[in-house]
């Protein structure tokens with residue numbers, strides 16, 4: 001129950017069971033079926049406002065560029081656009097999605113280590129606000145493409161500050177040897193060059209050191225390096241107008257001491273706050289993760305011998321929510337029905353039906369003794385949840401619902417199984433009769 005105590009969007013009601021933003025999840029699970037992603041628009045709004053407030057309180061005017069990859073549903077993007085967010089995109093597809101959601105091109109930033117010529121061309125034609133360049137080669141390629149089109153790319157150099165964000169190896173991006181960004185030691189020379197290249201307008205610097213960062217220290221260390229670079233470049237007479245501070249602020253999934261947004265605002269204020277810069281951040285997870293739950297139903301129980309946790313087999317799987325199998329991520333799991341909320345707990349292992357041993361949502365977890373048909377909510381799945389789904393094992397993509405102010409609506413029906421093979425065709429020689 002202390003899982004719910006630290007999550008203001010969730011409440012257990014003695015009558016209606018688990019409520020998300022006041023909406024009974026039981027109702028959604030029984031009317032839409034499971035697995036089903038539920039996105040709380042109110043939570044998206046509240047968190048965006050809290051984040052903004054933390055910066056305002058430090059006297060900082062910071063642009064919020066929501067990192068689309070965390071949760072890119074058009075309804076999510078529309079809510080965040082209404083809250084004044086721009087977008088951080090990492091592919092041409094995300095760029096087009098951001099435009100489809102009505103996000104102003106001027107507040108779109110394009111990051112990513114492998115932008116194709118076609119993607120750079122799209123970014124130039126859409127006249128987006130900023131392209132974060134990640135290598136000398138990319139800078140030269142962009143210069144050539146822009147010159148040929150007679151257009152100008154507004155550029156920031158993404159610097160790799162060689163800071164260990166002390167997060168999971170697979171989501172760390174700012175260390176020596178990580179594939180992201182321009183080596184910190186080479187950035188000044190490249191900045192100098194960028195200021196002279198045709199088709200390039202150099203705006204400033206960018207960095208992004210990783211995801212699910214749980215301490216302000218790596219942020220502060222990275223931004224201190226960026227501040228040094230800004231000061232050095234300006235002392236050469238170069239113009240540095242902006243710094244994009246990236247994303248990565250962590251959230252509490254289990255019992256982590258996640259830093260409040262004020263800690264990130266503090267790290268930025270203390271390092272970059274007095275340099276008369278246009279500042280931006282690119283939060284993804286912090287805004288979206290607690291704004292989503294994944295509803296699932298118990299298919300069956302599988303008893304194990306004495307001393308070994310029984311298996312609870314649910315109808316969601318690693319193809320829906322990949323994080324536990326991909327990163328060993330921990331997600332809270334709460335029964336939806338009110339009578340289970342206060343029942344005694346036993347150690348159980350919650351698994352999906354996919355034919356992979358890594359298809360485990362929770363290992364030896366204390367949970368009430370559930371029965372087949374019971375609904376469970378997997379918490380904090382609003383970021384890097386539905387966006388990472390696949391159709392492995394020919395499992396159609398799960399349904400999606402959005403809630404706000406006590407209302408709920410389908411925002412994506414469960415995929416029809418036939419659509420899984422509609423684009424498949426046979427080579428003529430198979431003579432498939």
Ligand SMILES: *Cc1c(COP(=O)(O)O)cnc(C)c1O
Nearest residue numbers: 067111211247248282283284285
């Ligand atoms: C993934 C990513 C983000 C968002 O990271 P979160 O941890 O979700 O805040 C921001 N900027 C860039 C360049 C990214 O690749």
